[in-house]
Amino acid sequence: MLLVVVWIVVAVLAVVVLGGIGYGVLGAAGRLRREIQGAERDLRPVLTEIQATLDAVERSRERAPEPR
Secondary structure (H helix, E strand, O other): HHHHHHHHHHHHHHHHHHHHHHHHHHHHHHHHHHHHHHHHHHHHHHHHHHHHHHHHHHHHHHHHOOOO
């Protein structure tokens, strides 16, 4: 009888530990998702400016004669 109680306690503890780990992993994934969204929001103007600069460089190269 005591062995059954011990196994039940071990199973309950395993479920609690795995639940805690799962909760922590899901929380970390949510925080990572928010950080990535914030970084995208912060970097979007910079990326747009870089793209505009690259487009301007490409246009200037198309207009300039090629060196021989």
